[in-house]
Amino acid sequence: MWRNLLLRGTTCLLQVAAPRFLHQRPFPPFSCVRLLTQRLLHRPPQLLGKGYFLAHSGTRAYKKDAKSTVDIPTSPVTITDIKQYLRSKEIPFHDGYSCLHIPSMFINPSDRKDSYSLFIDKTTGQFVCKDTLVEGSWEDIQDCLEVMQKQEQDFLSPHVLLGYPESMEEQEERETELREVQRIWSSSVPLTDVPEEEVLLVKTMFQISKVSNATLKKFGVRLFKPTKSLVFPWFGGTDSSLKGVKLLSAQSTDNNKVIYKEATVPKCNSFYSLFGLPLVGRMEAEVVLTGSELDTLAVSQATGLPSVALPRGVSCLPPILLPYLEQFKRVTLWLGDDIRSWEASKIFSRKLGLRRCSLVRPGEYRPCPVEALAQGKNLGHIIKSSIPAAHKSIVSFKQLREDVYGELSNTEQVAGVKWARFPELNRILKGHRKGELTVFTGPTGSGKTTFISEVALDLCMQGVNTLWGSFEINNVRLAKVMLTQFAMQRLEDNLERYDFWADKFEELPLYFMTFHGQQNIKAVLDTMQHSVYLYDINHVIIDNLQFMMGQENLSVDKFAVQDHIIGAFRKFATNSSCHVTLVIHPRKEEDDRDLQTASIFGSAKASQEADNVLILQEKKLVTCPGRRSLQVTKNRFDGDVGIFPLDFLKSSLTFEAPIQGKHKLRKVASKPENEGGEGKKVEVKKEKAAKTAKAPRTVTEKESVQQ
């Protein structure tokens, strides 16, 4: 039926696909309409009306608000498909590290400076032309090439691709941001214009005394006096104009450490600066990638090597930046001095292409670059001693010993990210770690979604990039629950505070899958894979597993189907270094008995594959009806298991430990593993906890790790 729409004329098509576009003046050129028509012919009907391709040439072709949702990749493209297509069209290409490079179709061949300036991401098919900054999808490239072929043209105007027109509101927001960037930049002063005593003071404050004035000048760093912040510019676009600024402030702590705080304009989720890039020559073949602007200053000054800093530090490497790193044959990742930086460098090197990457392993003699400079270390030596990212399939202990040492000497960091709202979970699980699988169960309607939502939100607020797959309740309702938990209040009664909280909430690295209802496991896994690549997702929550079962072949035993699905999630978690939390319904509802690990629906596969098993118990430790408690029945990390009570605050939809004194405290001591022996029942020893302890009634048990 959607094909029939074509018969009703182009205007109708435009109305269907891009109603707002019709109100744009001047009316789109004919070639746009042709492309739009072409695209509609290729598109499945469900994409019509989604407004998939409105926009301005040279600007981002995606709606701003589309960022927080992750669409199902309708037909994920593979590198083989891309190559085959290009060959069929006789388009020459270079096989780069993360991208294929082709001649840009948006430049007249006689004007092409660099003959291969259009970069196609090998994983997603997204492209960017570095000369015109036209961006788009793999379908856009196909459409452009088809049109060129039909019209026998050598090139197309960069304005040919349609995109989302900005709404008035978006336009205003963008203009306000640009004005703000200009205001900050023009009211900040180059450090060379600041009296030397003041510069010294600033350097002391930021602990960059060894960074020379010449280096600060070379990188265009300024001082914004009102907030005593350093200002790092982002120059970009075809005219290398000022696109944004990052403000960095420093605060000293009691133990002589410095805490840095940064703010960006535009907001961090559209801040795509690779600081230092304008200073890197086109012919340079080596670069040092750092996690902060100060580190880049240090590397550049101490080694003379080209260096660029990631815009959001170790939290992500947006694929949109990959084309700008394609020219380098060797990339050294020196992202920081902690385990998080080390893990991030391993993950980012996969995106960059393992073969060309080497990693600086954090350690006593290898702090972050700016600290290494301050300590008078030889940064060149540290870079030379970096290790290749591509790992061999067989290693000896000699190659592992540094990793083992790193784990032993950083036990706190190895234990993962700590919850801010759930100290009891920290006590039992020690933290939230990458690459693990958590299975979470609890009786129907007991509050599983509400609880896991707060647990995930807590981590997300600490920078854990999170993806929600909520198949049971829709994203609006889920986001409402999360926003209420975030604001810790009933926003229904405080609607005037909505924008305040929504603005803050929007800054979280939080994404939602656009699925609802029964889903096919492959589509879900593809989306997860896609989002790990795009947004460096560290935590995926699947609520719940039962919604993946319906699509599978019903003639097959449903336990076998579930086992297959759990195996697939397990594999994904391990291979993608991403934590997966899987909500599974219990086997059967028993009102008067506590659930156990064996109560999880299906075979024993779920609990065997899981690193952690969490059960939301209802009416456990009954002191009043309906009391909930959280029980950890499996913890592969260190074997500690236990249970703690939770009070539910209806107004904020949050959970907290019962107030002190309300319940008697109980503590269960660990049983040494060698006494219990494997498979033996855990013996529980009760102890009175110190009356002063703030902790709620908590039980911790130690059992030998279940395999």
Ligand SMILES: Nc1ncnc2c1ncn2[C@@H]1O[C@H](COP(=O)(O)OP(=O)(O)OP(=O)(O)O)[C@@H](O)[C@H]1O
């Ligand atoms: N501890 C609690 N006490 C009372 N009400 C709660 C509690 N926790 C959650 N609720 C409320 O109960 C309702 C159901 O919660 P939720 O959807 O989180 O349960 P669920 O276990 O995920 O349900 P299902 O089994 O259908 O998936 C929500 O309105 C929620 O606000």
